[in-house]
Amino acid sequence: MEKINANDFRVTGAVSLQNLPTTTDIGAGEDEVVKKLAKTRQKLSSMQDVMYAHKKYNVLVCFQGMDTSGKDSLIREVFREFNPRGVEVQSFKTPTSTELEHDYLWRHYIKLPEKGKFGVFNRSHYENVLISRVHPEYVLHENIPGIESVDDIPKDFWKKRLKEIRNFESHLVNNGTIVMKFFLHISKEEQRERLLRRLDEEKHNWKFSPDDLKERDCWEAYQEFYEEAINETSVKNAPWFIIPADDKDTARLITAKIIRQEMKKYKDITEPELSEEIQERIAFYRKKLNEVK
Known part of the structure; x- marks a missing residue:
């Protein structure tokens, strides 16, 4: 198996999604990929245990991608070995009436993970510059002063939102949040195959919605806006890390490897040491425990 290097998938300059592959060959068969993923997620779980005890950092991992890109199953497989107390998965659907009473970032802010925990956003604050941009009428529900119709949305509206998101993430980083964002990059043909599978296989029928086809008609617009948001x-x-996602097993392994490599950069995340007072009295505590039956 070829070594997976996070830098091969990291976005460090302007990218064009149409020029990036949706498949990649890491030189391993399916069985080897599955075994490597199992080992990697165990190592990630151990890292999280130490981070939980350290309680200085939290981690926000955001997943974005077109419908059927495999976000749900990837999250399930990558974080399977985590202690439930150490990871919180949030999935953002249509905003509720309560959420719409606040600014668009509020519902994401209140779902951020506590110190010592991983927070996983299945779709994220980026929906506010993606689906809202493809369907700008959604912005009207936010009751923004001066915007009464789609025609009232200023030309620089989306640029400002992207700047606000940058500032939001900068604020998180400055206060101890480790931020990683993953775009699961699938081809339009692969999406077609996955949608057909939802129709053809009874156990997957429940996943299908006619809205999937409506959103598929907007493929080019989504690709354009994803590209701009990422850049x-x-x-x-x-x-951002762009993950070739036509093969689900490979995408899961690459993602898990990247998260581990990024976490290893934080050399100061260590298990806390016992205070000198407790260390000096360890023999006493051991004696007391052995005396009581």
């Missing part, structure tokens, strides 16, 4: 917001301390 505008991939920075050193809050990077």
Whole structure:
């Protein structure tokens, strides 16, 4: 198996999605990939245990991708070995009436992970510059002063939102959040195959919605807006990684490897040491425990 290097998938300059592959050969068969993933997620779980005890950092991992790109199953497989107390998965659907009473980032902010925990966003604050941009009428529900119709949305509206998102993530990083963002990059043909599978296989029928086809008609617009969002917001301390996702097993392994490599950069995440007072009295505590039956 070829070595997986996070830098091969990190966005460090302007990218064109149509020129990036949706498949990659890492020189391993399916069985080897599955075994490597199992080992990697165990190592990630151990890292999280140490981080939980350290309680200085939290981790925000965002997943974005077109419908059927495999976000749900990837999250399930990559984080399977985590202690449930150490990871929180949030999935953002249509905003509720309560959420719409606040600014668009509010519902994401209140779901951020606590110190010592991983937070996984299945879809994220980026929906506010993706689906809302493809369907700008959604912005009207936010009751923004001066915007009464789609025609009232200023030309620089989306640029400002992207800047606000950069600032939001910068604020998180400055306060101890490790931010990683993953775009699961699938081909339009692979999406077609997966949608057909939802129709053809009874156990997957429940996943299909006619809205999937409506959104598929907007493929080119989504690709354009994803590309702009990624290019505008991939920075050193809050990077985007573009993952070839036509093969689900490979995408899961690459993602897990990248998360581990990024976490290993934080050399200061260590298990806390016992205070000198407790260390000096360890023999006493051991004696007391052995005396009590």
